[in-house]
Amino acid sequence: MLSTTFKVLQSIDSRRSSSNDSSKDDAAAKTKPDSVKDLQRKFLSVFWLLRCADWLQGPYFYEVYASKIFGGAPASMSMVSRLFLTGFASTALFGPAVGRAVDTYGRKKGTLAFSIIYAIGALSTKSPLLLVLLFGRVMSGIGTSLLFSAPESWLVGESQKSGDDPTGEYLGETFGMAYAGDSIVAIIAGQLASLAATKRGPTGPFELSTGFLLAGGLLASFLWKENLAAKSSSSSDSTNDDEKEESGKPSIKDAIKVIRADPKIMMVGGVQSLFEAAMYIFVLQWPPAIAKAVAKSFGDGAGTPYGTVFSTFMACCLFGSTLFGQFAKMKGPTTEGVTAGMLAVATVAMSTATYTVSTASTASGLLPLVASFFAFEACVGMYFPSIGTLRSKYVPDSHRSVIMNLFGIPLNILVVSVFMFVKYLGVNGALGVSSCALGLATLCMVKLNMLIANEKVKDPVLA
Incomplete structure (x- = not known):
């Protein structure tokens, strides 16, 4: 399995390289270190x-x-x-x-x-x-x-x-x-x-x-x-022996202080919580949504090919992850800008799906529903390498795992709440919550880009 995966990715990478002949001189000047490989x-x-x-x-x-x-x-x-x-x-x-x-x-x-x-x-x-x-x-x-x-x-x-x-x-x-x-x-x-x-x-x-x-x-x-984790400096002023013993060890209290002190961490965490909550809600709701659309298109006795749909979703994720890898190799686009664009597309895709589910009374609803789900899955493929890169840039190593899990709390609360009230929300309402969460995630990413732009204005060295 590992060899198959490596070979597929090497094939994709070789095709990328062959399509970038104009930048061969730049690539030759910068080879990947053996330690990175x-x-x-x-x-x-x-x-x-x-x-x-x-x-x-x-x-x-x-x-x-x-x-x-x-x-x-x-x-x-x-x-x-x-x-x-x-x-x-x-x-x-x-x-x-x-x-x-x-x-x-x-x-x-x-x-x-x-x-x-x-x-x-x-x-x-x-x-x-x-x-x-x-x-x-x-x-x-x-x-x-x-x-x-x-x-x-x-x-x-x-x-x-x-x-x-x-x-x-x-x-x-x-x-x-x-x-x-x-x-x-x-x-x-x-x-x-x-x-x-x-x-x-x-x-x-x-x-x-x-x-x-x-x-x-x-x-x-x-x-x-x-x-x-790197030693934290938040406890450097400790005076008693017990505090000195704990100095440098990450704590939940210190992690919260770190988050509050840097709004960029808050925005990255907001994107993580909101996008992943939307994704898990989608995971719970796409089977009944597609089954209903298939029944309207082909009759109540028609079966839904869940395995085929899932495999296609994964192909869309592969496309999204590969697309992110292509952007990562370019000099112009930033991870922050690419992520903001991806979140906007994801919001539009999920909103389209929500509208389709709420209004589709004929067979015409199947195609836009499936297309919007495929688009969202491509965004999921871009999301995970994007958020990993963003966390590596903005979340300090001293509290990395603590902070990542702290932002998992609102994520899980939102998912559990939707699941508990899904009988009242219905598929349409649940997808609507997912769309709203994606819209808020997009606003968080826009705010992060604004914070970075303001820092560059104040300090031209960062530009």
């Missing part, structure tokens, strides 16, 4: 294995819990919903503490902890006991906090430590490769999940997931060096 290999090989483990569990989440028997009856939709929400609540509740632990004890340890904790969550699906299943969802929620903070923090820390990428150019390229490859991994994982479910039932994909978690953890343990 080595770092990319170490990070991507582990990252894709861990992401594959995560993707494997998605397609059969509902089925694995719906197959359980409680009190002599199959699990109800409300019970499956409670299990689903337990994972989100766990992420919101434990995320900041998890982030602090990652920054304090090491990003490599955090990645290894993810492998173990997420494997416990996956294996819990074998149990028929509700308490064990709930415990597994709590573990999965904690694992999610680790997955979306520890590996990225390790990469950024190692990149800054080497000093071979002072402008962050190669870091942006690495994020682009990571999430372009992630789209390919997702497609492969979907096929593997189907095979595992055929052989082992709905728990099969979860069992296979533990194998990838083991492989990723072992690879990280051998390839990665430990990487701690």
